[in-house]
Amino acid sequence: MLSDSNGPQPHxxxxxxxxxxxxxxxxxxxVNAAASELGLHKAMPLTDARAICPSVKxxxxxxxxxxxxLHQLALWCQCYSPFVRADLPEGLTIDITGCAHxxxxxxxxxxxxxxxxxxxxxxxxxxTAPTIGAAWATARHVADKRPIITPETLHNTLAPIPxxxxxxxxxxxxxxxxxxxxxxxxLLGKPRAPLVARFGSxxxxxLDQAFDKHDESFCALTPPPPYRTEQRFAEPIMTLPAIxxxxxxxxxxxxxxxxKAGKGARxxxxxxxxxxxxxxxxxxxxxxLALSRDAGHxxxxxxxxxxxxKDHAGFGFExxxxxxxxxxxxxxxxxxFKNSDERRKNGGDLSRLLDRFINRFGxxxxxRFAPYASYIPERAMRAVPVLQNNSRHNWVEHAHALQxxxxxxxxxLLFPSPEPITTLSEVPDxxxxxxxxxxxxxxxxxxxxxxxxxxxxxxxxGENCHQTRDYYRVxxxxxxxxxxxxxxxxxxxxxxPCWFIHGIFS
Amino acid sequence: MDREHSLQMLRQHISKxxxxxxxxxxxxxxxxxxxxxxxxxxxxxxxxxxxxLPARHGDFSSTxxxxxGLATRILRTxxxxxxxxxxxHQVFRQGAVYPIGLTALGFDPDRLIQVSxxxxxxVLWALEEGLTNSALTAVIGILPENDNxxxxxxxxxxxxxxxxxxxTALLIRNQPAFEAATAAEMxxxxxxxxxxxxxRIGHPMPGxxxxxxxxEITKSKRGIPGRWPVExxxxxxxxxxxxxxxxxxxxxxxxxVRQQWATAS
Numbered sequence: 096m097l098s099d100s101n102g103p104q105p106h107x108x109x110x111x112x113x114x115x116x117x118x119x120x121x122x123x124x125x126v127n128a129a130a131s132e133l134g135l136h137k138a139m140p141l142t143d144a145r146a147i148c149p150s151v152k153x154x155x156x157x158x159x160x161x162x163x164x165l166h167q168l169a170l171w172c173q174c175y176s177p178f179v180r181a182d183l184p185e186g187l188t189i190d191i192t193g194c195a196h197x198x199x200x201x202x203x204x205x206x207x208x209x210x211x212x213x214x215x216x217x218x219x220x221x222x223t224a225p226t227i228g229a230a231w232a233t234a235r236h237v238a239d240k241r242p243i244i245t246p247e248t249l250h251n252t253l254a255p256i257p258x259x260x261x262x263x264x265x266x267x268x269x270x271x272x273x274x275x276x277x278x279x280x281x282l283l284g285k286p287r288a289p290l291v292a293r294f295g296s297x298x299x300x301x302l303d304q305a306f307d308k309h310d311e312s313f314c315a316l317t318p319p320p321p322y323r324t325e326q327r328f329a330e331p332i333m334t335l336p337a338i339x340x341x342x343x344x345x346x347x348x349x350x351x352x353x354x355k356a357g358k359g360a361r362x363x364x365x366x367x368x369x370x371x372x373x374x375x376x377x378x379x380x381x382x383x384l385a386l387s388r389d390a391g392h393x394x395x396x397x398x399x400x401x402x403x404x405k406d407h408a409g410f411g412f413e414x415x416x417x418x419x420x421x422x423x424x425x426x427x428x429x430x431x432f433k434n435s436d437e438r439r440k441n442g443g444d445l446s447r448l449l450d451r452f453i454n455r456f457g458x459x460x461x462x463r464f465a466p467y468a469s470y471i472p473e474r475a476m477r478a479v480p481v482l483q484n485n486s487r488h489n490w491v492e493h494a495h496a497l498q499x500x501x502x503x504x505x506x507x508l509l510f511p512s513p514e515p516i517t518t519l520s521e522v523p524d525x526x527x528x529x530x531x532x533x534x535x536x537x538x539x540x541x542x543x544x545x546x547x548x549x550x551x552x553x554x555x556x557g558e559n560c561h562q563t564r565d566y567y568r569v570x571x572x573x574x575x576x577x578x579x580x581x582x583x584x585x586x587x588x589x590x591x592p593c594w595f596i597h598g599i600f601s
Numbered sequence: 602m603d604r605e606h607s608l609q610m611l612r613q614h615i616s617k618x619x620x621x622x623x624x625x626x627x628x629x630x631x632x633x634x635x636x637x638x639x640x641x642x643x644x645x646x647x648x649x650x651x652x653x654l655p656a657r658h659g660d661f662s663s664t665x666x667x668x669x670g671l672a673t674r675i676l677r678t679x680x681x682x683x684x685x686x687x688x689x690h691q692v693f694r695q696g697a698v699y700p701i702g703l704t705a706l707g708f709d710p711d712r713l714i715q716v717s718x719x720x721x722x723x724v725l726w727a728l729e730e731g732l733t734n735s736a737l738t739a740v741i742g743i744l745p746e747n748d749n750x751x752x753x754x755x756x757x758x759x760x761x762x763x764x765x766x767x768x769t770a771l772l773i774r775n776q777p778a779f780e781a782a783t784a785a786e787m788x789x790x791x792x793x794x795x796x797x798x799x800x801r802i803g804h805p806m807p808g809x810x811x812x813x814x815x816x817e818i819t820k821s822k823r824g825i826p827g828r829w830p831v832e833x834x835x836x837x838x839x840x841x842x843x844x845x846x847x848x849x850x851x852x853x854x855x856x857x858v859r860q861q862w863a864t865a866s
Contacts, residue, residue: 456716460689461714463713464700464710487711488710490709490711503705503812505699505702506662507703508699508702509696509698510697511692511696570796574794598696599696600702601663601670601814
């Protein structure tokens with residue numbers, strides 16, 4: 096449990112408690128071993144605790160921090176199994192079905208997990224059981240160290256445990272206690288219908304779940320990946336070449352698995368589990384054009400962000416996993432009998448290139464243009480990320496709709512926001528004869544226009560420009576061409592009109 | 602005869618080994634016959650690196666326009682995609698590519714893939730990656746004026762990559778006085794040039810003609826430098842030499858000459 100300050104350590108020999116203020120005063124949320132021996136316990140009012148032990152050290156609890164830390168720990172526990180849940184406020188559930196043998200059986204798994212948690216400074220009570228309910232109950236109420244419950248011992252183990260271990264609401268437990276039902280064995284063999292009628296269906300459901308008569312599943316913290324490869328190291332690794340080698344190995348294994356099944360993935364997640372219980376995850380999204388399963392391609396995509404991983408290596412990584420998400424079936428196609436040289440020439444796969452760009456610069460920075468039905472120049476097109484834009488557009492028609500028969504009616508370069516210019520010797524309803532932009536003066540020798548672009552009445556162009564614009568294409572004496580516009584009409588309440596430059600032609 | 606034959610065989614063998622400097626390389630004619638004849642491969646050499654520089658400050662947009670003209674020429678015969686890599690901060694200073702404007706050149710904006718990079722060094726990375734991919738036909742990179750990532754080594758890398766897959770690289774560097782030696786095949790300097798005035802009745806000012814550029818090859822590995830005024834022909838989607846029109850303003854005759862005429866007639 097976390098505390099706000101770095102005060103006394105929970106492992107010290109002096110009594111130490113955390114408290115939080117509830118409606119009826121300060122209440123303990125956690126106690127250390129020394130305090131527990133003195134008879135302090137969770138949910139005890141702080142005043143009582145002070146009466147029992149005046150020298151107790153009290154620190155306000157950080158409940159949100161606790162939840163966050165538990166969540167983080169649950170993520171780390173994914174190195175044991177992909178099915179992990181944080182049981183707020185204090186528990187973790189790991190589904191180790193089919194995983195235990197990888198660690199040398201359940202006994203060794205529990206032993207190792209406990210040793211690791213102790214190294215993080217945590218005191219954990221662990222138990223394995225055939226059902227979630229039974230594991231929950233035994234971890235909290237059985238005094239044995241690391242109890243392992245099998246289907247045969249399930250009944251005998253659960254029988255003497257208090258009913259509150261069935262994960263019931265507080266009112267139900269209290270109501271059961273009133274009629275003398277305190278242990279789970281009191282419920283066994285009792286007629287079910289009256290129990291349901293009196294205490295609700297939840298009681299029977301929890302009981303059945305604990306005794307494996309009713310299925311129970313949980314939502315994993317993160318969705319478990321359809322394909323996963325992992326590697327454990329004898330010694331923690333932290334150097335870049337070592338990490339690279341691991342990624343090479345993992346991507347090779349993953350691509351072999353994907354290839355065998357004829358699948359390809361759109362999303363990859365590489366997780367390195369740090370020695371001190373902190374997972375570092377790299378997520379990689381591949382383009383919508385193709386599914387990736389080629390080891391070399393995966394490796395190149397993953398190695399792009401290695402520097403980030405290296406900075407966070409801490410005391411080193413001990414486990415690495417590579418997960419594939421969004422897996423879909425690939426229609427196989429023949430690669431051809433060509434020699435490698437020719438294949439390289441024809442294998443110019445655009446999606447791979449885009450994958451690399453997206454991976455390095457972010458999906459928002461790799462774009463293609465899409466036309467948009469609007470007469471306002473800056474709204475007439477959109478730069479859409481390539482992931483969402485792989486259709487064809489009729490640009491010629493779009494341009495014709497905007498500028499009519501005029502050739503070169505729109506500039507090659509457009510400013511994201513029009514820049515104000517100073518104009519000199521203006522002509523009413525015509526282009527200026529001279530203008531100054533960026534402190535350089537231009538004398539206009541040729542001009543076309545005006546092209547009046549009125550605002551769309553249903554939308555505003557910007558915060559303060561919702562006026563008609565008169566656009567002129569002008570050329571200065573050196574041959575440079577600009578796209579200028581006058582904001583608003585010329586005869587506008589005696590105010591001198593504002594001029595802007597919006598784009599540059601060739 | 603025999604000796605000559607074996608010499609020729611040897612030459613071919615060597616040029617095959619040296620992927621990046623073969624004797625003849627594919628090229629795209631620019632359209633203007635005089636210009637094409639001067640160029641070493643009778644057109645714009647493909648599968649190599651061309652540097653485009655503005656002739657003066659403020660000619661950046663002309664350089665971009667000319668660059669897209671070249672890209673259009675390449676796309677006409679070699680369909681594919683064009684990569685446009687630009688540092689993101691450059692967009693605010695110099696403007697962003699406007700696809701509707703490009704359609705006037707005959708360039709299909711659907712063929713354009715834009716990559717906006719955080720630093721100018723990443724532009725070179727993106728170009729290099731793009732050059733390895735034969736789905737692309739051309740890559741265009743924009744480098745700001747104060748860039749120092751682009752040097753001989755960087756250009757050499759680009760040239761080698763370009764030769765490998767036959768993708769053409771156009772590097773637009775916004776620096777008129779860029780003199781450093783690079784491995785680029787050619788260095789073009791592009792300047793704006795006044796277009797043909799389009800006189801109309803009732804308008805105070807003449808209208809604009811088709812875009813014109815004063816281009817100059819300042820450096821060429823195999824050809825000879827030169828200087829040509831060119832303009833874009835949107836009917837044939839090609840460049841043509843811009844010819845200055847004849848001066849049609851009436852000749853001013855001095856009073857004495859006029860009197861002589863009067864007496865003579």
